[in-house]
Structure formats: C-alpha cells, structure tokens
Amino acid sequence: MSKLSAYIVGALRLPLRGGGFFSVLMTLVLTGASIANASDGDQSKEITEQAGVIMDFKPHPPGSYKLYAIKPAPDGKVLDINGKTRALSEFTGGKVTLLSFIYSSCADPAGCPYAYLVFHNLQSRLQALPALKGKVRLVSVSFDPEHDTPEVLKLYAGDNAHGNHDVQWDFLTTASLRDLVPILDAYGQDVYVGVDPVTLKPINAKSHVLKVFLIDPNHVIREIYTASYLGPDVVYNDILTLLMEEGIKLP
C-alpha cells in the first residue's frame, strides 16, 4: 500500500471506528506524512478505490464531448464563514463551479469525506495550471445549519478561509432550515435524519446520496455526479471542457 493509500484509508475509514479517526489523522499530519509520488491518474484511482468506488475506464479528453444544460443552478440565501448573509448565486456564476452539499460530521466513506478528498485533489491539480487562476471555484454547502455554524465551517475550511487560493474553495451554511430546505429541494439533494430505532430520538447522522454539481459561468448545471461516477479525473476533464467552451486555452 502506498503512502497515499495509507493516508486515504485513514481519512475515509477511521470515522467508522469513532474518535480514533481524528487522533490518527492528526498523528499523520504532525509526523509529516508525505504523499507518494503518484501521478494524477494514479491518485484519482486510489481515491475512488479507497472509497469503494470502481471506475474502470479512461475518461475522455477535455473538449471531446458535450456536457448538456441540465437546469439552472437554483439560488438561495446562505451564510459565508464570516456569518454574512449572501446569495448562493454569488457562488454559482462567473466561474466554472463545483458545488456539493456536506455536513462536517459525516462519516460515510462514500459521502462527504469522499467529496472532500475529490475537491482537494481537484484544487491542487487546477492550481498547478496558472492559466486557470480565478476561473474555477469550489463550493461546499452544509446541510446541517444547527451544527455547522459559520465558525465551525471556518475551521473546516482551514487555509481556504483566507481566500488566497488560485482556485477558491468556499464553505457556506445557512441561518436556518427555512433557508436551507428550499435550496436542497431545488438542487434535488435528498437528506434524511437518522432516528435511533430504540429511543426514536434523532441521531446526528444524516442519510444522503452524495451529489456534486458542475455549474458553468452562466449559472447552468452541466453535470451531476454521485459517488458511483465521482472520480477526480472525470470531474477534472469536465471542468476543463467547460473552460474550453469559454475560450480558455489550456497549456
């Protein structure tokens, strides 16, 4: 197993064991665990496989296929990590946007942690291309406003909170369910709250099918990924395909 694999296993599987996930992951960080010199394709494959997703095909080259207009990206009222009320549409236009709904305590290996790894991989790869500076945006919207306050998401965002990345990654939440629910429904992101079968009390686990939305600069959804089709290589090429539509020349 490569160091990359070891890292991903730590990131994805350990939540199932409880609090050990955090301590082991932190240990990895503090001891300076490095990532093996894997190619982008290898990284993509390892990410998907460690999440239990098999993508046994080679993605098409960017620009060699068409991404159809699925529907307009819905708008709504959100909070940024500073607690400021914003329109979601501020984050879905002007750039190619990759948007997902997450909650910070999600531990489904094929859910939010998987999306996080994919986003992180994409941010790194896209930032390696100077021509794409300011052309792509990543957005994570929490569907747990009760726990994912702006303060929590600021921590979750890490260095992204400073807004100094060539590919910005925004973390958003909502002030209330009243603001959140219409957004979820409009995007078609189903979320169910788990109930303890014995006590019938809600538990802090939310059942959802991971969905990630690729949105063009004109606020139009052009692709929707679930875990079974969310591979970093696939999404990367789709992003480049939309950028090529905008006339951006790739190196």
Added chain:
Amino acid sequence: MPKCNNRFSLKALAAAVSATVALGVTTLPATTYADETCNSPFTPLIKGQEDVVYVWTLGVEGVGDGSDKLVTVDVRPGSKTYGKVINYLSVGGRGEAHHTGFTDDRRYLWAGALDSNKIFVFDIHTNPAKPTLVKTITDFAEKTGYVGPHTFYALPGRMMVQALSNTKDHGGVTGIAIYNNEGALISKHDMPTTKIGGVMGDGYGYDLGINPQKNVLLTSSFTGWNNYMMDLGKMVKDPDAMKHFGKTMAIWDLKTMEPKKIFDVPGAPLEIRWSLKKGDNWAVTATALTSKLYVIKQDKQGEWQSYDVGTIGNPADVPLPVDISMTANGKGLWVNTMMEGMTRFYDFSNPMKPKEVYSKKIGSQVNMVSQSFDGKRVYFTTSLLGNWDKKGKDDEQFLKMYNWNGKKLTLGFSIDFYKEKLGRAHHMKFQALDLSKLQPLAAGSQNLDSLKLALTEPKGK
C-alpha cells in the same frame, strides 16, 4: 497553505476534522436505502423488507373505472392489510400503461403509456402509501419524434427514457430522450442505424441499463407501435409484421452517449440486467422470439462481446420469454415465459453456462418478475400488452407474491386484478414507508417553521 504541487495537503483536512473534535461531534455511518435488483445504479435501494408494491395497471373497458391506474399494495408482513390493495390512483383514460422508473432520489415515479405517449410523474415520498400525480408530460412525441416511452432509468438529476417507435412511420426506429427531474427535455439520442463494429444497427430500442463502473450504457431492441398495438394473433400471421422486430443490442459510451459497438442478437432482445456484483463486467438479456439467453461481457482484451449462453424452454414452442430478474449477487436469474405462464430459475454462477435449476407455473400467463434485494420474495404480474395478453379464461390478471427459500416458491398472497376491478397488472416497483420515519427535508412541507420539530421527532410519533 503551501502549494500542493498536485499532492494532497493534509493540513486543510486536519483543520476541518479538528473542528469536529473540538465540538465533540460523534460520527456514525450514514444510513443508506437499498432495494430490488433492476433499478438504476443511481437510485437508492431497499435492501430490507419492502413496505408497498406499486403496480402500473392497464385500464380495461368495463372493468372498474376502465382507466390506467397506479395500484398500491401493502406487503408488510403482519399488517392488517397485508397482501391487499390499499390505494389506487387512476390517471384518466387508457393509453397502454407499461413501465415505470424511480427518479434518482426515489421520491418520484415516472410511468409511461405506449399508445398515448403520456408520461405520468407520481409523488411517492410525501405519503408512499398514497401516491399523487404531480405532473403529466404530454408532448413527448411532439418534442422528440419518438413514440412509446418505455423504459425509465435514472441518471443523477435526470431521467433517461427509452422509446419504442417514432412519429414518422410508427415502426421500430426510435431513440432515447433525457429529461431533467423537473420534466424538461435535455437531449435526444437516436438509436444507431449505421454499421458499428461490423454489425448494422436496426435503430430499434427497448430496454437500457447502465454500468457506471465501465462508463457504458447497454440497449436492446423490440418493435414499433405498428406491432405492439396490433392484436398478437393477427400479427403472428402477418409475415411482413414479423420482419419488424429488433435483432441487435448496442453498447454506448455513457459519457458521450455515442454507440461504441452493435451486437447481432436476433429475436428481439428485451430486458437488460447488469450483474450488481462489484467488479462484474457482464449483463444478460433474453430474446422473446428465439427464446435465448445472451450475455454481453468484456473479453480478456476488454472488448465487449455478445455470447449465446443457452435456451429457455423449447424455442420451437415459442414460449415467449419476457421479464427477467437477476439476484443481487449475480448468481441467479428468474426468467418468465408469457405463453407458458412459467417462471424458471437459472444458476448463473457461471454466466457463460447458466443452468436451469427450478421451474414453476405461475398462471395461464405471466410477464413481469421482481424480487426483493435479498431474493427472498418474488413478485409476478401478468400483462404484457393490452392486445397481446391471452383471451378468455386464460386472460388471468394478478399480482402474486411468493417466498423463495432457494429451492422452491411458496405462495404468500395473490390478488386477482379483475376481481378487484383494477385491470391488467403490469410493471411493479417497491417502496419503503421508512421515508416517513426518516423525515425528509422537503420544501413541499406546508409549514417550514415546523421543520425543526420534524427533525427532532419522527413523523407519527
């Protein structure tokens, strides 16, 4: 954050998870739904006990209200209404009700009518025991040029609709339409009519199935409106009509929606079932007219090939294989034959050499078969097409549920759809009432202010 240089940075993730540590957040694996074996891989499934079965039913003149309808049957063991019809919703008129499919969130059921070309969208999540009709798409033929919306297969946020015919000559040349979940047409894709991989496409369509692991879509071929709306007895005596059946399957690149290869599969290959076993790379179909089982599989070089792997019954008797159902582990296949009213179970441990290990007569005729994800419950219905079902006393119309112990089927319940004044029982889909226990966050709720309560107390408590 330091430049990543195409490497993972642990720092950001560590910061994120440390926030949850600081808050003492506990983590549990998210629950997932799971279900029967023939749905789109993008649809959540029910791996446990299904609660209700929907039966998309053809209206019959003089039977009840005579209208096509969605029938809801309670299948919860121990329920006072177990094995009973608890609701039906008529859509008005008869349009040759046929197949249905869930949206990717399993909140809505799309149901098609092969003659009227209407597509009905039912809300099956607000109250799964009592679906409501929320939308009717009436311009399918006008907008696509296709006729006979047959298969409904979910993509994320979208619905693929495989048609059977076309508006120009009502023959079998047709295509696939893709809608968004709101019912707006996104794109249309004609079935191939050119030579690809050495085989000429016939342009016909029937079923479709996706293997996302391989980025492929597989399609099959049946016949056009001219035939499927013709009386079966008349059609089989018409040599020209009998020439107009599909004889191909095609494998497509799912991403580009371009056909990659066409296979010669004579005799109208119908239902497509991919093995759901992780890593498997094969699908199976049955041919209606030639009574064959075909497997589409990658060879050692990764090239997709078709294989004739066996016969069903005695092909000379034209048993007319119709629906098939693959077990979740890919090791067993139910095959129904309409004319015999039989079901057969094949050991598919080796998909290249399936073996018939069990058979049972279900009724005078049988069409659809659906099994629970664990394979322990197998459901059967009877109607193939309004004008193709048997006549007189042989025109039995029922829903039957059998328990399967791996060796034999034992009848659980039976509902006579004529006695209940419902009509011809066709396509089945399962649904869970768990959707009400795990309260969905739905903007359709009457009072958004009550959602706080909904989130903290299960519905009905």
